[in-house]
Amino acid sequence: MKDQNFSNLTGKILIASPFAMAGNVFHKSLIYVIKHTEEGSIGLIINRLINNTPAKNVFGKIKGIDIQNLNLDIYIGGPVEVERGFFLHTSDYNKNLLFHPDEGELAVSSNVEILKDIVNEKGPKNSIFTIGYTGWSKGELELELENNLWIITYSNLDLIFSKDNANKWSNSLSLLGISSNYFVPSNAIC
Template structure:
């Protein structure tokens, strides 16, 4: 399914990708147009929590590294579009961004569970035509995804899980070792 991605699709790194920023990554595409693409790596958990980077948030929700670009920025995806104003609907129950003050308020009263939101520092970005070129080189697989997979799957095996769900040859690739020379 190596097609042009839409917002709400994921890019799954092919198993031989040599870029350490994206090795075995699954990237949620939040925006894709002629000017470029913006996404968030779903399976790169940092050692910090959201409470470590935002002073007035006290929950210990995991903080993910969304990509190598501007790691001084904070982003979030969630499945609470009805609760968070200005959320961008990516489809399949996935929402990107929204009013951060609302998020902080909802966190402070316990109305948001960790399985309903993911916070990211940094993002993944591609300039005009860059992602199209990478797709032509078979660097990424493109797939649909739903909120249950994003928010409920164990992140350590996330890359494998997403490939297995795609079935067929992708299921075989999911079991490919990180370094085949060690087999």
């Protein structure tokens, strides 16, 4: 296997280790890392669909947008700023971007304009909408990585935008050639 440099996790996916963080939103989560610096990190959980929540309940009435027939899946992006929404989308859409990690295939928007464009079929080719985001303070994510709470992999558009949310986590491990059956619970003390 070639040497992998994961010192900058921007644009990577974090896969929660199988027995890590049981009982909270991060258990068996996949997180797309939007930004990773020495000062901290920001990401969006991409496999926690909020079931049976119509878009109209989230957006209410927005002037100039007919959301009655909007078929938009809504995800829990993380526990920070849950009153705020974010679109993780392909970078074919580039209006008023909040983040464009490494000028790559993905971007993040958080404005009404992208919602209008999606409703009018002028939005990005692929997108997911999240409520809230995940954040780590300086050194926090690095400590979690040292404690084997996360497995790091490269972003994969098919995985990110897959509608098979129930299996995204296990599929991400399979793409790496890993079976969750080979993991055993551990408190990381040898």
